[in-house]
Amino acid sequence: MFINSHDWWSLTYRLSLAVFVGGAIGWNRQAAGKPAGLRTHMLVSLGSAIFALIPLMANFSTSTDTLSRVIQGVATGVGFLGAGEILHQSVQESGKPKIKGLTSAATIWLTAALGIVAGCGFWQLSFLATIMALFILSAAKKLERIVFHRED
Numbered sequence: 001m002f003i004n005s006h007d008w009w010s011l012t013y014r015l016s017l018a019v020f021v022g023g024a025i026g027w028n029r030q031a032a033g034k035p036a037g038l039r040t041h042m043l044v045s046l047g048s049a050i051f052a053l054i055p056l057m058a059n060f061s062t063s064t065d066t067l068s069r070v071i072q073g074v075a076t077g078v079g080f081l082g083a084g085e086i087l088h089q090s091v092q093e094s095g096k097p098k099i100k101g102l103t104s105a106a107t108i109w110l111t112a113a114l115g116i117v118a119g120c121g122f123w124q125l126s127f128l129a130t131i132m133a134l135f136i137l138s139a140a141k142k143l144e145r146i147v148f149h150r151e152d
Contacts, residue, residue: 018046114129
């Protein structure tokens with residue numbers, strides 16, 4: 001799993017894959033008019049891939065402990081970024097609180113995971129998870145509208 005820091009092809013491939021999968025999710029969010037769009041998702045994915053590549057390139061240890069800690073750190077850190085995306089607004093007509101931005105926060109968190117997967121070189125998992133995420137973001141929204149009679 002460890003890679004040579006002089007392997008430019010592998011580095012380029014992994015970082016490009018991270019940008020691509022982040023871009024696919026970001027494009028969907030941008031097209032839906034959401035605040036966190038193309039650039040945000042691409043950068044989160046790229047940054048996560050870089051964090052994953054550091055222990056793989058530095059060969060800190062022969063175990064996966066270092067990479068595991070990096071993954072935990074990225075998941076936690078990006079969770080805070082996603083939390084900033086969630087806006088708590090009061091609905092004045094009913095007086096009930098309304099939470100907005102949960103799906104955007106979840107896609108930011110997912111994009112970080114996709115970046116880590118790409119950084120580790122698991123292209124099959126990257127593509128499969130991206131396709132599933134795009135399906136969820138498009139088809140599941142339509143299903144929610146039909147089944148639960150929701151507008152957004």
